[in-house]
Amino acid sequence: xxxxxxxxxxxxxxxxxxxxxxxxxxxxxxxxxxxxxxxxxxxxxxxxxxxxxxxxxxxxxxxxxxxxxxxxxxxxxxxxxxxxxxxxxxxxxxxxxxxxxxxxxxxxxxxxxxxxxxxxxxxxxxxxxxxxxxxxxxxxxxxxxxxxxxxxxxxxxxxxxxxxxxxxxxxxxxxxxxxxxxxxxxxxxxxxxxxxxxxxxxxxxxxxxxxxxxxxxxxxxxxxxx
Amino acid sequence: xxxxxxxxxxxxxxxxxxxxxxxxxxxxxxxxxxxxxxxxxxxxxxxxxxxxxxxxxxxxxxxxxxxxxxxxxxxxxxxxxxxxxxxxxxxxxxxxxxxxxxxxxxxxxxxxxxxxxxxxxxxxxxxxxxxxxxxxxxxxxxxxxxxxxxxxxxxxxxxxxxxxxxxxxxxxxxxxxxxxxxxxxxxxxxxxxxxxxxxxxxxxxxxxxxxxxxxxx
Numbered sequence: 001x002x003x004x005x006x007x008x009x010x011x012x013x014x015x016x017x018x019x020x021x022x023x024x025x026x027x028x029x030x031x032x033x034x035x036x037x038x039x040x041x042x043x044x045x046x047x048x049x050x051x052x053x054x055x056x057x058x059x060x061x062x063x064x065x066x067x068x069x070x071x072x073x074x075x076x077x078x079x080x081x082x083x084x085x086x087x088x089x090x091x092x093x094x095x096x097x098x099x100x101x102x103x104x105x106x107x108x109x110x111x112x113x114x115x116x117x118x119x120x121x122x123x124x125x126x127x128x129x130x131x132x133x134x135x136x137x138x139x140x141x142x143x144x145x146x147x148x149x150x151x152x153x154x155x156x157x158x159x160x161x162x163x164x165x166x167x168x169x170x171x172x173x174x175x176x177x178x179x180x181x182x183x184x185x186x187x188x189x190x191x192x193x194x195x196x197x198x199x200x201x202x203x204x205x206x207x208x209x210x211x212x213x214x215x216x217x218x219x220x221x222x223x224x225x226x
Numbered sequence: 227x228x229x230x231x232x233x234x235x236x237x238x239x240x241x242x243x244x245x246x247x248x249x250x251x252x253x254x255x256x257x258x259x260x261x262x263x264x265x266x267x268x269x270x271x272x273x274x275x276x277x278x279x280x281x282x283x284x285x286x287x288x289x290x291x292x293x294x295x296x297x298x299x300x301x302x303x304x305x306x307x308x309x310x311x312x313x314x315x316x317x318x319x320x321x322x323x324x325x326x327x328x329x330x331x332x333x334x335x336x337x338x339x340x341x342x343x344x345x346x347x348x349x350x351x352x353x354x355x356x357x358x359x360x361x362x363x364x365x366x367x368x369x370x371x372x373x374x375x376x377x378x379x380x381x382x383x384x385x386x387x388x389x390x391x392x393x394x395x396x397x398x399x400x401x402x403x404x405x406x407x408x409x410x411x412x413x414x415x416x417x418x419x420x421x422x423x424x425x426x427x428x429x430x431x432x433x434x435x436x437x438x439x440x441x442x443x
Contacts, residue, residue: 015318
């Protein structure tokens with residue numbers, strides 16, 4: 001009985017969510033990092049309402065970017081070390097589909113908590129409700145891109161002993177468009193302007209990365225496994 | 227030479243590690259019902275050869291064909307017929323043996339609908355189904371990985387040092403399974419530093435770095 005790719009896809013998501021659940025304390029780290037980085041800014045600059053409001057979109061988004069990057073480490077590392085990644089590469093299923101399953105479950109446990117935490121941080125920074133709504137919307141569109149693009153970098157640096165620094169050098173420049181459009185959208189909504197344009201761009205980036213990133217990641221992993 | 231479309235054809239491959247050539251011009255075929263033992267000293271390239279045969283690594287020169295098609299060709303269907311178990315067993319320590327085998331089944335398929343418990347019983351892990359693999363001994367973890375062999379319907383088994391940390395009784399059990407698999411028309415590629423006793427007539431061996439295939443008596 002040869003299993004279908006869709007059942008392998010679902011089984012892999014389930015397995016990864018179960019693994020995350022059994023390591024649930026590790027999931028807290030990027031989230032705490034996200035919160036701490038944002039709370040450092042009022043301490044370092046000034047707790048003045050006007051200033052924080054201006055900085056808020058950029059600060060929260062940069063913190064989300066760094067937190068997403070920190071969480072990438074758990075994406076393929078353990079699978080690579082215990083040989084389950086090899087078994088995935090050797091199955092007859094499309095590697096890109098299996099990689100997409102891994103990225104989706106990774107986003108569910110790292111991206112979604114960031115989105116849910118963001119309103120609280122918005123309130124810390126005196127952001128009005130309208131801005132918080134846009135912030136969550138941009139995070140909803142943006143964090144999957146961060147996971148997808150980050151996966152390519154993670155796939156490329158997997159075989160290296162100290163790939164952490166190289167990973168940030170590879171991935172952060174690619175995060176820039178997401179940062180620009182998202183922070184800009186939040187700024188624009190705070191000024192009462194239309195944000196459709198920025199959201200369309202984020203949506204286009206999401207479609208682009210969801211279709212191409214799994215293929216690139218699968219190829220990168222193939223090189224790393226060899 | 228057998229029929230060119232019969233099975234696995236390793237076509238004049240070469241492999242090197244760094245600047246050192248491990249082997250060059252290795253060429254042989256493996257058909258259904260045959261066993262290939264890959265032997266040689268540590269560092270002679272046994273694992274490299276097995277990884278090339280399983281498609282995980284690329285040879286420096288040459289190619290590997292399955293039924294006349296390159297193994298990575300989309301129509302070769304090699305990966306439906308392949309089961310590779312390497313040094314790294316592919317077992318998640320946080321998961322129980324049942325959960326591990328469920329994943330293996332979702333990836334590679336199985337002979338029967340509910341064969342997982344049967345497979346665990348066969349490898350002597352009855353009573354450990356719900357224990358996280360982290361709490362099992364090295365030999366028991368190995369058994370979880372090898373339990374896939376009872377589950378799979380793959381024709382080609384490529385096993386890299388399967389006997390590591392197994393006890394004598396388990397080895398005997400697996401040898402019986404290997405014999406059964408090969409007699410049912412499967413093929414087996416195996417490396418082992420321990421003696422392998424299979425009651426199969428069609429056994430060949432390669433002692434790396436020699437590239438000559440010889441009949442094993």
